[in-house]
Amino acid sequence: MARRMMSRLGQWSSYVFAVDFDMNSDPIYFALASKHSERPQVFRNVLADEICYSLHVQSDDKIERAKFYGGLKNKLSKELPPECTILEMSTFQPNVKDSVIKGYFLKDASKSSATERVLGELLRNDPVYVCSYLCEGEDRQWSQHLWSNTEDGWGEVLEKYCVVPAEKPEHHPSTLNIINYDVFYSFEDAYKVLQQCVDIIPESKAVLELVDQRLKSKEKTDFPVIVIEGLDATGKTTLTESLTEALGATLLKSPPQCLSPWRARFDTEPPLIRRAFYALGNYLTAGQIGQEARQTPVIVDRYWHSTAAYAIATAVGGKLGNLPQAGSEVYGWPGDLLRPSLVLMLSLSSQERMRRLQVRGQDKTMEEEELEANHLFRQKVEEAYQRIEGPACVTVDASPSPDQVLQQVLLLIREKCHL
Ligand SMILES: Nc1ncnc2c1ncn2[C@@H]1O[C@H](COP(=O)(O)OP(=O)(O)O)[C@@H](O)[C@H]1O
Numbered sequence: 001m002a003r004r005m006m007s008r009l010g011q012w013s014s015y016v017f018a019v020d021f022d023m024n025s026d027p028i029y030f031a032l033a034s035k036h037s038e039r040p041q042v043f044r045n046v047l048a049d050e051i052c053y054s055l056h057v058q059s060d061d062k063i064e065r066a067k068f069y070g071g072l073k074n075k076l077s078k079e080l081p082p083e084c085t086i087l088e089m090s091t092f093q094p095n096v097k098d099s100v101i102k103g104y105f106l107k108d109a110s111k112s113s114a115t116e117r118v119l120g121e122l123l124r125n126d127p128v129y130v131c132s133y134l135c136e137g138e139d140r141q142w143s144q145h146l147w148s149n150t151e152d153g154w155g156e157v158l159e160k161y162c163v164v165p166a167e168k169p170e171h172h173p174s175t176l177n178i179i180n181y182d183v184f185y186s187f188e189d190a191y192k193v194l195q196q197c198v199d200i201i202p203e204s205k206a207v208l209e210l211v212d213q214r215l216k217s218k219e220k221t222d223f224p225v226i227v228i229e230g231l232d233a234t235g236k237t238t239l240t241e242s243l244t245e246a247l248g249a250t251l252l253k254s255p256p257q258c259l260s261p262w263r264a265r266f267d268t269e270p271p272l273i274r275r276a277f278y279a280l281g282n283y284l285t286a287g288q289i290g291q292e293a294r295q296t297p298v299i300v301d302r303y304w305h306s307t308a309a310y311a312i313a314t315a316v317g318g319k320l321g322n323l324p325q326a327g328s329e330v331y332g333w334p335g336d337l338l339r340p341s342l343v344l345m346l347s348l349s350s351q352e353r354m355r356r357l358q359v360r361g362q363d364k365t366m367e368e369e370e371l372e373a374n375h376l377f378r379q380k381v382e383e384a385y386q387r388i389e390g391p392a393c394v395t396v397d398a399s400p401s402p403d404q405v406l407q408q409v410l411l412l413i414r415e416k417c418h419l
Protein backbone atom coordinates (compact mmCIF):
# COMPACT_ATOMS: atom_id res chain seq x y z
CA MET A 1 0.00 0.00 0.00
CA ALA A 2 2.77 2.38 0.93
CA ARG A 3 4.39 1.82 -2.43
CA ARG A 4 1.18 2.72 -4.25
CA MET A 5 0.88 5.91 -2.28
CA MET A 6 4.46 6.81 -3.10
CA SER A 7 3.88 6.34 -6.80
CA ARG A 8 0.96 8.77 -6.71
CA LEU A 9 2.90 11.10 -4.51
CA GLY A 10 5.54 11.40 -7.21
CA GLN A 11 2.91 13.32 -9.17
CA TRP A 12 1.62 15.18 -6.16
CA SER A 13 4.21 17.89 -6.29
CA SER A 14 2.59 19.04 -9.55
CA TYR A 15 -0.79 19.33 -7.84
CA VAL A 16 -2.39 22.38 -6.30
CA PHE A 17 -4.54 22.21 -3.18
CA ALA A 18 -7.62 24.37 -2.65
CA VAL A 19 -9.31 24.78 0.73
CA ASP A 20 -12.69 26.50 1.03
CA PHE A 21 -12.38 28.51 4.23
CA ASP A 22 -15.30 30.78 3.32
CA MET A 23 -17.91 30.05 0.68
CA ASN A 24 -18.15 33.73 -0.30
CA SER A 25 -14.45 34.13 -1.07
CA ASP A 26 -11.97 32.31 -3.24
CA PRO A 27 -10.43 29.17 -1.79
CA ILE A 28 -6.90 29.35 -0.44
CA TYR A 29 -4.62 27.76 -3.01
CA PHE A 30 -1.33 26.17 -2.06
CA ALA A 31 1.26 23.87 -3.55
CA LEU A 32 4.08 21.73 -2.20
CA ALA A 33 7.76 22.50 -2.58
CA SER A 34 11.06 21.49 -1.10
CA LYS A 35 11.74 25.07 0.11
CA HIS A 36 9.50 27.73 1.58
CA SER A 37 8.82 30.71 -0.63
CA GLU A 38 9.50 34.36 0.06
CA ARG A 39 5.81 35.14 -0.44
CA PRO A 40 3.56 35.70 2.56
CA GLN A 41 2.60 32.74 4.62
CA VAL A 42 -0.27 30.76 3.03
CA PHE A 43 -2.74 30.54 5.90
CA ARG A 44 -1.97 33.96 7.34
CA ASN A 45 -5.53 35.16 7.91
CA VAL A 46 -7.32 31.89 8.44
CA LEU A 47 -5.21 29.76 10.74
CA ALA A 48 -3.47 30.49 13.99
CA ASP A 49 -1.69 27.67 15.75
CA GLU A 50 -4.24 24.95 15.14
CA ILE A 51 -3.07 21.54 14.07
CA CYS A 52 -4.53 20.78 10.67
CA TYR A 53 -5.04 17.63 8.68
CA SER A 54 -6.20 16.73 5.22
CA LEU A 55 -7.83 13.60 3.98
CA HIS A 56 -8.09 12.34 0.41
CA VAL A 57 -9.82 9.25 -0.82
CA GLN A 58 -7.38 6.96 -2.59
CA SER A 59 -9.08 4.59 -4.97
CA ASP A 60 -8.93 4.15 -8.72
CA ASP A 61 -12.56 3.07 -8.71
CA LYS A 62 -14.85 6.01 -9.43
CA ILE A 63 -17.89 4.52 -7.69
CA GLU A 64 -15.93 3.50 -4.60
CA ARG A 65 -14.40 6.97 -4.44
CA ALA A 66 -17.79 8.68 -4.70
CA LYS A 67 -19.44 6.42 -2.12
CA PHE A 68 -16.61 6.70 0.35
CA TYR A 69 -16.24 10.49 -0.01
CA GLY A 70 -19.97 10.98 0.62
CA GLY A 71 -19.94 8.81 3.73
CA LEU A 72 -16.70 10.26 5.05
CA LYS A 73 -18.18 13.66 5.87
CA ASN A 74 -20.90 12.07 8.02
CA LYS A 75 -18.39 9.86 9.76
CA LEU A 76 -16.06 12.79 10.48
CA SER A 77 -18.90 15.03 11.71
CA LYS A 78 -20.06 12.29 14.07
CA GLU A 79 -16.70 11.17 15.43
CA LEU A 80 -14.44 14.22 15.53
CA PRO A 81 -14.49 16.61 18.50
CA PRO A 82 -16.82 19.59 17.93
CA GLU A 83 -13.85 22.00 17.95
CA CYS A 84 -12.62 20.38 14.76
CA THR A 85 -13.85 22.23 11.67
CA ILE A 86 -14.34 20.20 8.50
CA LEU A 87 -13.70 22.13 5.29
CA GLU A 88 -13.96 21.02 1.70
CA MET A 89 -10.71 20.61 -0.13
CA SER A 90 -9.65 19.67 -3.66
CA THR A 91 -6.31 18.56 -4.96
CA PHE A 92 -5.99 19.15 -8.70
CA GLN A 93 -3.78 19.98 -11.63
CA PRO A 94 -4.63 23.55 -12.61
CA ASN A 95 -7.06 23.69 -15.55
CA VAL A 96 -6.66 19.96 -16.30
CA LYS A 97 -10.00 18.21 -16.73
CA ASP A 98 -10.74 15.14 -14.60
CA SER A 99 -7.73 15.80 -12.36
CA VAL A 100 -9.55 16.56 -9.09
CA ILE A 101 -9.15 14.38 -6.02
CA LYS A 102 -11.69 15.53 -3.47
CA GLY A 103 -10.96 15.63 0.20
CA TYR A 104 -11.47 17.40 3.51
CA PHE A 105 -9.26 19.78 5.42
CA LEU A 106 -9.56 19.65 9.20
CA LYS A 107 -8.81 22.62 11.35
CA ASP A 108 -8.41 21.16 14.79
CA ALA A 109 -8.66 23.47 17.78
CA SER A 110 -9.61 20.66 20.16
CA LYS A 111 -6.16 20.10 21.67
CA SER A 112 -7.31 16.54 22.33
CA SER A 113 -6.02 13.24 21.08
CA ALA A 114 -9.48 12.30 19.80
CA THR A 115 -8.78 13.65 16.31
CA GLU A 116 -5.61 11.59 15.93
CA ARG A 117 -7.43 8.53 17.13
CA VAL A 118 -10.22 8.94 14.54
CA LEU A 119 -7.73 9.59 11.74
CA GLY A 120 -5.53 6.67 12.84
CA GLU A 121 -8.52 4.40 12.54
CA LEU A 122 -9.29 5.73 9.07
CA LEU A 123 -5.68 5.17 8.04
CA ARG A 124 -5.85 1.61 9.26
CA ASN A 125 -9.15 0.64 7.68
CA ASP A 126 -10.06 2.91 4.83
CA PRO A 127 -8.78 4.00 1.43
CA VAL A 128 -7.52 7.45 2.48
CA TYR A 129 -4.41 9.57 2.36
CA VAL A 130 -3.89 11.53 5.56
CA CYS A 131 -1.63 14.56 5.80
CA SER A 132 -0.89 16.66 8.83
CA TYR A 133 0.07 20.32 8.69
CA LEU A 134 2.33 22.01 11.18
CA CYS A 135 3.35 25.60 11.62
CA GLU A 136 6.99 25.54 12.66
CA GLY A 137 10.19 27.48 13.04
CA GLU A 138 10.97 31.11 13.70
CA ASP A 139 9.33 32.25 10.50
CA ARG A 140 6.15 30.29 11.33
CA GLN A 141 5.88 28.56 7.94
CA TRP A 142 3.58 25.61 7.32
CA SER A 143 4.69 22.18 6.23
CA GLN A 144 2.77 19.10 5.16
CA HIS A 145 3.51 15.55 6.30
CA LEU A 146 2.05 12.64 4.37
CA TRP A 147 1.49 9.58 6.55
CA SER A 148 1.67 5.97 5.51
CA ASN A 149 -1.08 3.60 6.52
CA THR A 150 -0.03 0.56 8.48
CA GLU A 151 -1.96 -1.91 10.54
CA ASP A 152 -1.41 0.27 13.59
CA GLY A 153 -2.97 3.29 11.97
CA TRP A 154 -0.46 6.12 11.99
CA GLY A 155 2.67 4.65 10.42
CA GLU A 156 5.54 6.88 9.41
CA VAL A 157 5.92 10.14 7.59
CA LEU A 158 6.43 9.22 3.94
CA GLU A 159 7.12 12.69 2.66
CA LYS A 160 7.53 16.12 4.11
CA TYR A 161 6.90 19.19 1.98
CA CYS A 162 6.92 22.93 2.47
CA VAL A 163 3.52 24.52 1.89
CA VAL A 164 3.82 27.46 -0.51
CA PRO A 165 1.19 29.80 -1.98
CA ALA A 166 -0.17 28.93 -5.45
CA GLU A 167 -1.77 31.13 -8.11
CA LYS A 168 -5.54 31.20 -8.48
CA PRO A 169 -6.23 28.97 -11.51
CA GLU A 170 -8.26 30.20 -14.47
CA HIS A 171 -10.95 27.55 -13.84
CA HIS A 172 -12.30 26.90 -10.36
CA PRO A 173 -11.29 23.32 -9.39
CA SER A 174 -14.90 22.28 -8.88
CA THR A 175 -15.53 22.78 -12.62
CA LEU A 176 -12.84 20.31 -13.73
CA ASN A 177 -14.65 17.05 -12.99
CA ILE A 178 -18.22 17.91 -14.05
CA ILE A 179 -18.27 15.80 -17.21
CA ASN A 180 -19.19 12.19 -16.45
CA TYR A 181 -19.23 12.83 -12.70
CA ASP A 182 -22.10 15.29 -12.40
CA VAL A 183 -23.45 15.59 -15.93
CA PHE A 184 -23.62 12.80 -18.51
CA TYR A 185 -23.67 13.66 -22.17
CA SER A 186 -24.73 10.28 -23.57
CA PHE A 187 -27.06 7.45 -22.62
CA GLU A 188 -24.16 5.06 -22.45
CA ASP A 189 -22.13 7.10 -19.96
CA ALA A 190 -25.04 7.28 -17.50
CA TYR A 191 -26.00 3.64 -18.06
CA LYS A 192 -22.47 2.45 -17.27
CA VAL A 193 -22.57 4.10 -13.84
CA LEU A 194 -25.75 2.28 -12.83
CA GLN A 195 -24.39 -0.98 -14.23
CA GLN A 196 -21.38 -0.64 -11.95
CA CYS A 197 -23.69 -0.07 -8.98
CA VAL A 198 -25.73 -3.25 -9.34
CA ASP A 199 -23.87 -5.05 -6.55
CA ILE A 200 -23.92 -2.21 -4.04
CA ILE A 201 -27.34 -0.76 -4.89
CA PRO A 202 -29.67 -3.63 -5.85
CA GLU A 203 -32.35 -1.14 -6.98
CA SER A 204 -30.10 -0.24 -9.93
CA LYS A 205 -31.07 -3.51 -11.56
CA ALA A 206 -34.76 -2.63 -11.67
CA VAL A 207 -33.96 0.81 -13.07
CA LEU A 208 -31.72 -0.68 -15.76
CA GLU A 209 -34.43 -3.18 -16.72
CA LEU A 210 -36.92 -0.35 -17.21
CA VAL A 211 -34.38 1.60 -19.20
CA ASP A 212 -33.62 -1.43 -21.37
CA GLN A 213 -37.30 -1.55 -22.35
CA ARG A 214 -37.49 2.16 -23.14
CA LEU A 215 -39.02 3.35 -26.38
CA LYS A 216 -36.56 4.77 -28.85
CA SER A 217 -37.37 8.26 -30.05
CA LYS A 218 -36.95 9.71 -33.52
CA GLU A 219 -34.99 12.90 -33.86
CA LYS A 220 -37.93 14.86 -35.22
CA THR A 221 -41.39 14.84 -33.69
CA ASP A 222 -44.64 15.45 -35.60
CA PHE A 223 -46.12 17.76 -32.93
CA PRO A 224 -44.27 20.42 -30.90
CA VAL A 225 -42.67 19.46 -27.59
CA ILE A 226 -42.64 22.24 -24.98
CA VAL A 227 -40.60 21.91 -21.78
CA ILE A 228 -41.40 24.00 -18.70
CA GLU A 229 -38.48 24.59 -16.37
CA GLY A 230 -37.84 26.64 -13.24
CA LEU A 231 -36.98 26.39 -9.57
CA ASP A 232 -39.30 24.72 -7.11
CA ALA A 233 -42.57 26.68 -6.55
CA THR A 234 -42.21 28.91 -9.61
CA GLY A 235 -45.53 27.51 -10.89
CA LYS A 236 -44.52 24.64 -13.19
CA THR A 237 -47.26 22.26 -12.06
CA THR A 238 -49.92 24.98 -12.26
CA LEU A 239 -48.81 26.07 -15.73
CA THR A 240 -48.18 22.64 -17.24
CA GLU A 241 -51.69 21.55 -16.24
CA SER A 242 -53.43 24.59 -17.70
CA LEU A 243 -51.27 24.49 -20.84
CA THR A 244 -52.05 20.84 -21.41
CA GLU A 245 -55.75 21.61 -21.28
CA ALA A 246 -55.51 24.74 -23.43
CA LEU A 247 -53.56 22.97 -26.17
CA GLY A 248 -55.18 19.53 -25.98
CA ALA A 249 -51.67 18.29 -25.29
CA THR A 250 -50.20 15.33 -23.39
CA LEU A 251 -48.42 16.05 -20.11
CA LEU A 252 -45.20 14.20 -19.28
CA LYS A 253 -42.46 14.73 -16.74
CA SER A 254 -38.87 13.85 -16.11
CA PRO A 255 -38.11 11.75 -14.14
CA PRO A 256 -41.14 9.78 -15.37
CA GLN A 257 -43.72 8.27 -13.05
CA CYS A 258 -42.32 4.75 -13.56
CA LEU A 259 -39.10 5.78 -11.75
CA SER A 260 -40.84 7.16 -8.65
CA PRO A 261 -40.43 3.97 -6.56
CA TRP A 262 -36.64 4.46 -6.74
CA ARG A 263 -36.24 8.22 -6.73
CA ALA A 264 -35.94 8.66 -2.97
CA ARG A 265 -33.38 5.84 -2.86
CA PHE A 266 -31.16 7.46 -5.49
CA ASP A 267 -31.58 10.90 -3.89
CA THR A 268 -29.54 9.61 -0.95
CA GLU A 269 -26.64 8.58 -3.17
CA PRO A 270 -23.58 10.70 -3.96
CA PRO A 271 -23.81 12.98 -7.05
CA LEU A 272 -22.16 10.52 -9.47
CA ILE A 273 -24.90 7.92 -8.93
CA ARG A 274 -27.80 10.28 -8.28
CA ARG A 275 -27.13 12.27 -11.45
CA ALA A 276 -26.77 9.13 -13.56
CA PHE A 277 -30.23 8.09 -12.35
CA TYR A 278 -31.80 11.43 -13.37
CA ALA A 279 -29.93 11.36 -16.69
CA LEU A 280 -31.50 7.97 -17.49
CA GLY A 281 -34.89 9.40 -16.49
CA ASN A 282 -34.58 11.88 -19.36
CA TYR A 283 -34.04 9.05 -21.88
CA LEU A 284 -37.14 7.26 -20.57
CA THR A 285 -39.15 10.46 -20.87
CA ALA A 286 -37.69 11.04 -24.35
CA GLY A 287 -39.11 7.67 -25.42
CA GLN A 288 -42.56 8.65 -24.12
CA ILE A 289 -42.34 12.07 -25.78
CA GLY A 290 -41.51 10.46 -29.14
CA GLN A 291 -44.56 8.22 -28.82
CA GLU A 292 -47.05 10.89 -27.70
CA ALA A 293 -45.86 13.61 -30.06
CA ARG A 294 -47.12 11.54 -32.99
CA GLN A 295 -50.65 12.41 -31.95
CA THR A 296 -50.66 15.61 -29.86
CA PRO A 297 -48.39 18.44 -28.70
CA VAL A 298 -46.45 17.42 -25.60
CA ILE A 299 -45.82 19.48 -22.46
CA VAL A 300 -42.93 18.31 -20.29
CA ASP A 301 -42.50 19.28 -16.62
CA ARG A 302 -38.67 19.44 -16.19
CA TYR A 303 -36.23 17.75 -18.58
CA TRP A 304 -32.53 18.02 -19.46
CA HIS A 305 -32.16 21.65 -18.31
CA SER A 306 -33.13 20.61 -14.75
CA THR A 307 -30.77 17.67 -14.77
CA ALA A 308 -27.78 19.67 -15.97
CA ALA A 309 -28.44 22.99 -14.19
CA TYR A 310 -28.99 21.49 -10.73
CA ALA A 311 -26.02 19.16 -11.16
CA ILE A 312 -23.70 21.97 -12.23
CA ALA A 313 -24.92 24.35 -9.52
CA THR A 314 -24.43 21.72 -6.83
CA ALA A 315 -21.01 20.67 -8.09
CA VAL A 316 -19.61 24.17 -8.42
CA GLY A 317 -18.59 25.45 -5.01
CA GLY A 318 -18.70 29.02 -3.79
CA LYS A 319 -19.56 32.09 -5.79
CA LEU A 320 -21.65 32.55 -8.92
CA GLY A 321 -18.48 33.57 -10.75
CA ASN A 322 -17.05 30.07 -10.26
CA LEU A 323 -19.52 28.60 -12.79
CA PRO A 324 -17.95 27.55 -16.11
CA GLN A 325 -18.24 30.43 -18.57
CA ALA A 326 -21.12 30.65 -21.04
CA GLY A 327 -20.25 28.63 -24.14
CA SER A 328 -18.38 25.97 -22.10
CA GLU A 329 -18.93 22.38 -23.26
CA VAL A 330 -20.62 21.57 -19.95
CA TYR A 331 -23.69 23.52 -21.14
CA GLY A 332 -24.05 21.44 -24.32
CA TRP A 333 -27.02 19.17 -25.09
CA PRO A 334 -26.39 15.37 -25.21
CA GLY A 335 -26.09 14.33 -28.86
CA ASP A 336 -28.38 11.31 -28.38
CA LEU A 337 -31.21 12.94 -26.40
CA LEU A 338 -34.42 14.10 -28.12
CA ARG A 339 -34.44 17.90 -28.40
CA PRO A 340 -37.66 19.72 -27.54
CA SER A 341 -39.13 22.43 -29.80
CA LEU A 342 -39.17 25.03 -27.03
CA VAL A 343 -37.92 25.33 -23.42
CA LEU A 344 -39.46 27.96 -21.15
CA MET A 345 -37.98 28.83 -17.77
CA LEU A 346 -40.30 30.35 -15.18
CA SER A 347 -38.52 33.05 -13.24
CA LEU A 348 -39.62 34.65 -9.95
CA SER A 349 -38.09 36.99 -7.40
CA SER A 350 -36.87 35.07 -4.37
CA GLN A 351 -39.40 36.91 -2.14
CA GLU A 352 -42.38 35.78 -4.25
CA ARG A 353 -40.98 32.26 -4.52
CA MET A 354 -40.61 32.09 -0.72
CA ARG A 355 -44.16 33.39 -0.33
CA ARG A 356 -45.48 30.63 -2.62
CA LEU A 357 -43.44 28.01 -0.80
CA GLN A 358 -44.92 29.19 2.48
CA VAL A 359 -48.46 29.10 1.10
CA ARG A 360 -47.70 25.53 0.10
CA GLY A 361 -46.48 24.96 3.67
CA GLN A 362 -42.75 24.42 3.17
CA ASP A 363 -39.47 26.09 4.03
CA LYS A 364 -40.88 27.77 7.14
CA THR A 365 -38.22 26.55 9.46
CA MET A 366 -35.17 27.26 7.36
CA GLU A 367 -32.32 28.90 9.25
CA GLU A 368 -31.04 32.27 8.02
CA GLU A 369 -27.68 30.80 7.14
CA GLU A 370 -29.23 28.03 5.14
CA LEU A 371 -31.40 30.58 3.34
CA GLU A 372 -28.31 32.53 2.40
CA ALA A 373 -26.53 29.41 1.11
CA ASN A 374 -29.68 28.50 -0.76
CA HIS A 375 -29.86 31.94 -2.28
CA LEU A 376 -26.42 31.46 -3.80
CA PHE A 377 -27.36 27.98 -4.95
CA ARG A 378 -30.56 29.20 -6.62
CA GLN A 379 -28.68 31.96 -8.38
CA LYS A 380 -26.28 29.35 -9.73
CA VAL A 381 -29.15 27.10 -10.89
CA GLU A 382 -30.84 29.99 -12.74
CA GLU A 383 -27.60 31.11 -14.32
CA ALA A 384 -26.76 27.55 -15.43
CA TYR A 385 -30.32 27.21 -16.84
CA GLN A 386 -29.68 30.28 -18.96
CA ARG A 387 -26.32 29.07 -20.25
CA ILE A 388 -27.52 25.67 -21.45
CA GLU A 389 -27.78 25.43 -25.23
CA GLY A 390 -29.34 23.32 -27.94
CA PRO A 391 -32.15 24.49 -27.35
CA ALA A 392 -31.54 27.41 -25.01
CA CYS A 393 -34.40 28.33 -22.67
CA VAL A 394 -36.60 31.39 -22.98
CA THR A 395 -37.18 33.12 -19.64
CA VAL A 396 -40.79 33.85 -18.69
CA ASP A 397 -41.81 36.23 -15.89
CA ALA A 398 -43.86 33.97 -13.61
CA SER A 399 -45.01 36.68 -11.18
CA PRO A 400 -48.40 37.61 -12.75
CA SER A 401 -51.57 35.64 -12.00
CA PRO A 402 -51.78 32.01 -13.21
CA ASP A 403 -54.04 33.02 -16.08
CA GLN A 404 -51.77 35.86 -17.18
CA VAL A 405 -48.76 33.54 -17.14
CA LEU A 406 -50.73 31.04 -19.22
CA GLN A 407 -51.73 33.70 -21.80
CA GLN A 408 -48.18 34.96 -22.03
CA VAL A 409 -46.87 31.43 -22.59
CA LEU A 410 -49.57 30.61 -25.17
CA LEU A 411 -48.48 33.68 -27.14
CA LEU A 412 -44.85 32.53 -27.04
CA ILE A 413 -45.79 29.02 -28.14
CA ARG A 414 -47.87 30.36 -31.05
CA GLU A 415 -45.01 32.56 -32.11
CA LYS A 416 -42.21 29.99 -31.80
CA CYS A 417 -43.98 26.72 -32.59
CA HIS A 418 -46.71 28.00 -34.93
CA LEU A 419 -49.39 26.27 -32.90
N1 LIG B 1 -48.98 32.60 -11.22
C1 LIG B 1 -49.15 32.31 -9.92
N2 LIG B 1 -49.47 33.26 -9.04
C2 LIG B 1 -49.61 32.99 -7.72
N3 LIG B 1 -49.45 31.76 -7.17
C3 LIG B 1 -49.14 30.77 -8.00
C4 LIG B 1 -48.98 30.97 -9.42
N4 LIG B 1 -48.63 29.79 -9.98
C5 LIG B 1 -48.61 28.87 -8.98
N5 LIG B 1 -48.92 29.45 -7.80
C6 LIG B 1 -48.97 28.82 -6.48
O1 LIG B 1 -47.61 28.68 -6.03
C7 LIG B 1 -47.39 27.39 -5.48
C8 LIG B 1 -46.32 26.65 -6.29
O2 LIG B 1 -46.81 26.36 -7.59
P1 LIG B 1 -46.52 24.97 -8.32
O3 LIG B 1 -47.28 25.03 -9.62
O4 LIG B 1 -46.78 23.83 -7.41
O5 LIG B 1 -44.95 25.13 -8.57
P2 LIG B 1 -43.82 24.06 -9.00
O6 LIG B 1 -44.53 22.95 -9.74
O7 LIG B 1 -42.93 24.86 -9.88
O8 LIG B 1 -43.16 23.63 -7.75
C9 LIG B 1 -48.73 26.68 -5.47
O9 LIG B 1 -49.30 26.86 -4.19
C10 LIG B 1 -49.53 27.39 -6.55
O10 LIG B 1 -50.92 27.38 -6.30
Ligand SMILES: Nc1ccn([C@@H]2O[C@H](COP(=O)(O)OP(=O)(O)O)[C@@H](O)[C@H]2O)c(=O)n1
Residues within 6 Å of the ligand: 231, 232, 233, 236, 254, 255, 278, 281, 282, 302, 303, 304, 306, 307, 308, 310, 311
Ligand atom coordinates in the same frame (compact mmCIF):
# COMPACT_ATOMS: atom_id res chain seq x y z
N1 LIG C 1 -35.31 16.14 -15.15
C1 LIG C 1 -34.90 16.27 -13.87
C2 LIG C 1 -35.81 16.59 -12.86
C3 LIG C 1 -35.35 16.74 -11.57
N2 LIG C 1 -34.04 16.59 -11.29
C4 LIG C 1 -33.55 16.73 -9.90
O1 LIG C 1 -34.66 16.78 -9.02
C5 LIG C 1 -34.64 17.94 -8.18
C6 LIG C 1 -35.88 18.77 -8.33
O2 LIG C 1 -36.93 17.98 -8.12
P1 LIG C 1 -38.24 18.47 -7.31
O3 LIG C 1 -38.96 17.25 -6.89
O4 LIG C 1 -37.84 19.50 -6.30
O5 LIG C 1 -39.00 19.16 -8.46
P2 LIG C 1 -40.38 19.92 -8.37
O6 LIG C 1 -41.14 19.37 -7.23
O7 LIG C 1 -40.03 21.37 -8.23
O8 LIG C 1 -40.93 19.61 -9.74
C7 LIG C 1 -33.45 18.74 -8.57
O9 LIG C 1 -32.60 18.72 -7.43
C8 LIG C 1 -32.78 18.01 -9.70
O10 LIG C 1 -31.50 17.67 -9.25
C9 LIG C 1 -33.16 16.26 -12.30
O11 LIG C 1 -31.98 16.12 -12.06
N3 LIG C 1 -33.60 16.12 -13.59
